Amino acid sequence: MTPTRRALATTLALTAALAATSATAQAADTPQHPWYLDTMRVEEIWEHTKGEGITVAVIDSGVDSTLPELEGRVLEGIDITASPQGAHVDSDGHGTDMAALIAGNGTGQGIQGIAPESEILPIRVTTGGMTADISGRWSEAVEFAAESGAQIISISQGSVHDEVMRRDMEEALTIAAQHGVIIFAASGNDGEGANTLSAPASLDGIIGVGAIGRDGDRISYSTYGPQVALASPGQDVPSYCGDLAGPACIREGGGTSAATALAAGSAALIWSQNPEWTKNQVLRVMLNTAERSDDQRRDDFTGYGIVRPDRVIVDGEGDPGDPDSPPIFRDWEAGLVPPATPEPTPETTPDDSAEPAPGPEAEAAATSDDSSPLPWILGGTAAVLFVAVTGWLLFRRRAA
Structure with a gap:
């Protein structure tokens, strides 16, 4: 390729590149x-x-x-x-x-x-x-x-x-x-x-x-x-x-x-x-x-x-x-206060055969970054202790 043709090819290549760049911009x-x-x-x-x-x-x-x-x-x-x-x-x-x-x-x-x-x-x-x-x-x-x-x-x-x-x-x-x-x-x-x-x-x-x-x-x-x-x-x-x-x-x-x-x-x-x-x-x-x-x-x-x-x-x-x-x-x-948990309802008799359906507060606690099962564990423990103590007192009364 002659120097003139090389120069022309180079010029055309640069022109094409600049045109492509301009179009992209x-x-x-x-x-x-x-x-x-x-x-x-x-x-x-x-x-x-x-x-x-x-x-x-x-x-x-x-x-x-x-x-x-x-x-x-x-x-x-x-x-x-x-x-x-x-x-x-x-x-x-x-x-x-x-x-x-x-x-x-x-x-x-x-x-x-x-x-x-x-x-x-x-x-x-x-x-x-x-x-x-x-x-x-x-x-x-x-x-x-x-x-x-x-x-x-x-x-x-x-x-x-x-x-x-x-x-x-x-x-x-x-x-x-x-x-x-x-x-x-x-x-x-x-x-x-x-x-x-x-x-x-x-x-x-x-x-x-x-x-x-x-x-x-x-x-x-x-x-x-x-x-x-x-x-x-x-x-x-x-x-x-x-x-x-x-x-x-x-x-x-x-x-x-x-x-x-x-x-x-x-x-x-x-x-x-x-x-x-x-x-x-x-x-x-x-x-x-x-x-x-x-x-x-x-x-x-x-x-x-x-x-x-x-x-x-x-x-x-x-x-x-x-x-x-x-x-x-x-x-x-x-330091955030966790979502409040509902108070237990005294009139409701717990069904030990099935877990209760979670309410809105429970769902919020389940999806929260700060949620913890501890309140529910403590609540369940308290309920079990309440039933056990009540049964023991009734047994003592009847035995007397």
């Missing part, structure tokens, strides 16, 4: 194929699971269930705003964006979510912006989600951390832990400002999520600190940049709100593939397969690392470990 910048689908190898994940069987509660501004990409994926939910209109009303659009990042199927010009066969439980607590009683609403929302069967809760909202917030949320977080629910919350977008500690991400029992960009580094405005446990993509994510009636677009920002939704969607994928796992096991594999720096230590910017569900689902990495041992918040969960 363009495809990766659409709401139907955002860049992180490639980073997380989501299409390979979908060969194993798409999130089926998992319900994610989205605590936000409501979810518009009429969008084509969310059709059939949105449950009834609840509206606990001051002037309720229904959980499927979303005048702000934020909650719908978050739901679509999780469960959207990309139909038409809509948003492609990472767990398109999961279900969304919408809980409307705001109509756009925080309110004075937001911690009370979040508490009610978390409790409703846990008792409605959601396995995962996503809260892409935040407010100033204070004692009132902690106290208002305490009981709801206890209920969620006892129901085996994972809660993700946005760490905040104040990293370039005062970097104020944000709740509910800063509360015990909640996984605070930071945001990373295309380069894998923390986005500069992502709030950092001890509340950050994991990070996920928050830059150039799909959104409805106008109103929900128009097509979706790629928003330059996105922040920790989007990162939280994607972390929740990642958990849904992992749990869907491993439905027998507890929340502790799902969290453990998320933490020990997260992408992090070479020193493998936690830091205040991305926590234990960047969420990588593909490493769990495609590569089979991650040891789920003990189902009853929390990977984080051990001391907090150890």
Whole structure:
């Protein structure tokens, strides 16, 4: 081949390569194929699971269930705003964006979510912006989600951390832990400002999520600190940049709100593939397969690392470990009050030939991370002792 022909061949090869790269980049910048689908190898994940069987509660501004990409994926939910209109009303659009990042199927010009066969439980607590009683609403929302069967809760909202917030949320977080629910919350977008500690991400029992960009580094405005446990993509994510009636677009920002939704969607994928796992096991594999720096230590910017569900689902990495041992918040969960057990009914004659059917409290105790058979053992022992002592007294009376 002559030098001229070699040069021409090289030029053509480079042109073809650049064209292919450009086409790939363009495809990766659409709401139907955002860049992180490639980073997380989501299409390979979908060969194993798409999130089926998992319900994610989205605590936000409501979810518009009429969008084509969310059709059939949105449950009834609840509206606990001051002037309720229904959980499927979303005048702000934020909650719908978050739901679509999780469960959207990309139909038409809509948003492609990472767990398109999961279900969304919408809980409307705001109509756009925080309110004075937001911690009370979040508490009610978390409790409703846990008792409605959601396995995962996503809260892409935040407010100033204070004692009132902690106290208002305490009981709801206890209920969620006892129901085996994972809660993700946005760490905040104040990293370039005062970097104020944000709740509910800063509360015990909640996984605070930071945001990373295309380069894998923390986005500069992502709030950092001890509340950050994991990070996920928050830059150039799909959104409805106008109103929900128009097509979706790629928003330059996105922040920790989007990162939280994607972390929740990642958990849904992992749990869907491993439905027998507890929340502790799902969290453990998320933490020990997260992408992090070479020193493998936690830091205040991305926590234990960047969420990588593909490493769990495609590569089979991650040891789920003990189902009853929390990977984080051990001391907090150890101090939780276990679910109450029912008092025995004196009028009921026990049937020794069969075990009694468990009531709701017993079922809660059986599925709780903090459940223990000890109360039932002690209760049974007390009943046996009562019958034995009563029989002995009757025998003494008759013998006398």
